[in-house]
Amino acid sequence: MKKFNLDQTDHQILNMLVENARTPFTDIAKKLQVSAGTIHVRVKKMEDEGLIKGSTLILDYEKMNF
Template identity: 60%
Template sequence: MKEKFYIDETDKKILQFLSINTRMPFTEIAKKMDVSAGTIHVRVKKMEDVGVIKGTCLNIDYNILGYSFIAYVGILLTKSSKTQSVLEKLAAIPNVTTANVISGKYNIYCKISAKDAEDAKNVIYKIDDIDDVLRTESMISLEESLNDQNRLMDALFK
């Protein structure tokens, strides 16, 4: 188990600035915090080294690119299945944007982005064709009401 990393107030403020805009220059953050750019650089590097910061993220609006049909797919595997093998095959399908190994009714739960219902059907057929997939159940997303990766961080830092 990884050792817990202590985050002080300076680290929290840096993370809050970067969570709003991952491309914000360290010099700009430094000015807003009244510290040197070197301080920001050292702090960010340390948080990267311990794994608090894992790369940066680019948020793409797939609706604008024509992929506005979202569905969630529960995947039930055969008893003799190799979960890791199925996950690797799911990763080869570009429309599968997330996949989680879960407990409960299904073994894997994933999110797919598609152009329309026909496109989603073809993606689901690809999932169904994976060896060791016993069956799938799809749920269409009518609206994404909450998608805020920073909610937990904001709550932790209050």
């Protein structure tokens, strides 16, 4: 199994996405002072390597009257 090395920027991206997986790449880019393209490429690479396996939508069924 190939090991994928994360740098500080990768860790910061992951921390922001763990907090809110719907954070736009442009917002992450502004906070990290890099381009949105950089964020996109890094996230895509982490997805391709299997580090990011998806995101989850959590519904509040009680509020939906279920």
